[in-house]
Amino acid sequence: MRFFNFLLLQKIFSQEIFSSKKALEELDKYETDLIDSLLQQIRNKIKQFETLETKIENVKIQKRKSSIDHPIEQFKIINRFVTFWSILESEMEDSLSFLESGSAPNREDLVGAAEGLFRIQDVYSLDSSDLATGMSLGIQNKEPSSLTVEETLSIGKIGYWQSDHYHSSLWLVAAWKQNMIENDSELAVQILDHLAISVAELGDVQQALEITAFLIQMRPEEARYGRNYKYYLGELGLDEDSTLLESRGMNFSAEHLTRPEAHYESMQEYERLCREFSPPHKSNLKCFYWTGPSPLSPLQWAPVKTEELHGDPLVVQFYEVISDEEERAIQFLAGEHLNRATIQDPATGKLVNADYRIQKTAWLTEFEKLDVNGTIAKYNEKLTKITGLDADYAELVQVGNYGVAGQYEPHWDHQSYPGAENRWDPIEGSRIATWLAYMSEPNMGGGTVFIQAGIQARPIRNSAVFWYNLLPSGESDDNTQHAACPVLSGTKWVSNKWFHERGQEFRRKCALDEHQRNTYL
Numbered sequence: 320m321r322f323f324n325f326l327l328l329q330k331i332f333s334q335e336i337f338s339s340k341k342a343l344e345e346l347d348k349y350e351t352d353l354i355d356s357l358l359q360q361i362r363n364k365i366k367q368f369e370t371l372e373t374k375i376e377n378v379k380i381q382k383r384k385s386s387i388d389h390p391i392e393q394f395k396i397i398n399r400f401v402t403f404w405s406i407l408e409s410e411m412e413d414s415l416s417f418l419e420s421g422s423a424p425n426r427e428d429l430v431g432a433a434e435g436l437f438r439i440q441d442v443y444s445l446d447s448s449d450l451a452t453g454m455s456l457g458i459q460n461k462e463p464s465s466l467t468v469e470e471t472l473s474i475g476k477i478g479y480w481q482s483d484h485y486h487s488s489l490w491l492v493a494a495w496k497q498n499m500i501e502n503d504s505e506l507a508v509q510i511l512d513h514l515a516i517s518v519a520e521l522g523d524v525q526q527a528l529e530i531t532a533f534l535i536q537m538r539p540e541e542a543r544y545g546r547n548y549k550y551y552l553g554e555l556g557l558d559e560d561s562t563l564l565e566s567r568g569m570n571f572s573a574e575h576l577t578r579p580e581a582h583y584e585s586m587q588e589y590e591r592l593c594r595e596f597s598p599p600h601k602s603n604l605k606c607f608y609w610t611g612p613s614p615l616s617p618l619q620w621a622p623v624k625t626e627e628l629h630g631d632p633l634v635v636q637f638y639e640v641i642s643d644e645e646e647r648a649i650q651f652l653a654g655e656h657l658n659r660a661t662i663q664d665p666a667t668g669k670l671v672n673a674d675y676r677i678q679k680t681a682w683l684t685e686f687e688k689l690d691v692n693g694t695i696a697k698y699n700e701k702l703t704k705i706t707g708l709d710a711d712y713a714e715l716v717q718v719g720n721y722g723v724a725g726q727y728e729p730h731w732d733h734q735s736y737p738g739a740e741n742r743w744d745p746i747e748g749s750r751i752a753t754w755l756a757y758m759s760e761p762n763m764g765g766g767t768v769f770i771q772a773g774i775q776a777r778p779i780r781n782s783a784v785f786w787y788n789l790l791p792s793g794e795s796d797d798n799t800q801h802a803a804c805p806v807l808s809g810t811k812w813v814s815n816k817w818f819h820e821r822g823q824e825f826r827r828k829c830a831l832d833e834h835q836r837n838t839y840l
């Protein structure tokens with residue numbers, strides 16, 4: 320249409336217009352076409368914008384109904400920024416400055432969010448289909464978040480591209496089940512294409528063969544499926560005429576597939592303890608009001624509600640030791656300093672992200688410019704009064720905020736355990752004790768488990784867990800290995816204070832017996 324008008328226009332303007340009626344008639348015709356063409360273009364744009372409007376409205380409605388505390392919602396928002404908003408931006412022919420700023424989520428965030436879902440489903444034994452179609456996960460007054468088939472498929476594909484065929488199979492089967500209802504053949508092909516390869520990679524060639532048979536029916540023109548089919552037949556020692564040994568119809572499954580071996584020894588125990596939502600009652604433990612480690616440090620703060628969580632190693636939880644205002648202030652101060660927790664790569668010496676720790680941390684000094692009320696100094700002072708250890712001989716307050724399914728796998732806080740390469744700084748000594756305060760309460764998950772002690776400390780707001788990493792002799796207490804369970808839903812803020820050995824000599828006298836255990840606070 321446009322091209323036609325252009326030719327006509329060229330013809331008209333190659334002559335004088337006012338001096339001939341014919342030229343005017345042609346101009347008139349051109350204008351009629353121009354009007355039709357413009358109206359058509361505007362109508363197309365309106366239709367396109369109406370479709371966009373519906374899409375955006377749907378996101379708006381969905382956001383209102385669901386909570387960002389839900390891990391599925393966390394995946395969805397990152398996915399929207401990586402896929403949806405950027406496409407929308409080009410359709411709107413207008414740029415969304417946030418997307419160009421470089422701070423918008425990227426593919427790495429999307430992979431991290433999908434891996435977070437893999438982690439919580441493993442640790443808490445959750446089924447992919449249940450997660451995809453909506454589980455409340457302790458979030459009240461909001462609808463459980465669910466995924467579209469496309470989103471479930473994209474989680475499966477992320478697993479696939481990460482060569483994590485176990486999780487890709489679980490999510491692709493979930494997508495397949497969802498798509499049985501919607502019955503979109505293009506999506507069906509994509510799901511089965513990835514699923515066949517994933518299950519074959521895990522050794523289930525029989526199922527790969529059956530899936531490929533369906534793919535051949537759906538896309539006979541795709542030669543690759545024929546080749547794969549032959550390959551799987553060969554693997555199974557069957558010839559082309561043999562009928563399939565099993566026929567599960569279209570009920571593909573991944574339940575029988577086994578998860579690859581854990582990559583560290585204490586993983587099973589870590590996961591078991593994290594799953595213990597209501598811990599077994601231990602009758603030999605006490606609750607009491609802790610009135611301070613007298614006589615060296617007489618109580619100056621207040622009697623503290625204390626619960627023994629374990630006797631040896633001694634682990635206690637102090638309740639109501641941090642106020643809401645203090646929590647808010649510390650979270651605010653940490654805000655601008657939060658950085659992804661890193662570890663030193665032993666090979667290169669560079670700081671790198673570690674998958675075993677999904678958390679952002681910030682170190683707070685007593686001299687933060689924005690700390691107008693001296694919150695950090697007062698906090699340190701309080702810790703000294705409660706624990707009897709000198710907070711001047713300790714690291715700065717470390718504040719941590721966990722990300723999607725954030726966790727910290729089993730570790731020791733001190734470095735003098737057997738096999739540790741670098742013992743602690745000879746001047747400051749090792750981390751004698753840990754104060755771990757919970758500054759928010761996740762809806763589900765996010766407890767701290769102690770592997771050898773076999774306990775889970777609940778992340779209860781305003782409370783703190785305290786334990787000694789070293790025996791009174793100064794030797795390492797190897798039974799203090801602990802881990803942060805993945806946050807299943809909600810937000811987890813913690814703050815740590817690591818007291819060092821030096822400077823505590825008169826506050827915590829060392830024992831003469833090398834093996835004496837910690838029996839008092």
Ligand SMILES: O=C(O)CCC(=O)C(=O)O
Pocket residue numbers: 719727732755765766767801802803804813815
């Ligand atoms: O967040 C937790 O529950 C534990 C954190 C921890 O162990 C650490 O930061 O060293």
Ligand SMILES: [Fe+2]
Pocket residue numbers: 730731732801
């Ligand atoms: Fe720790």
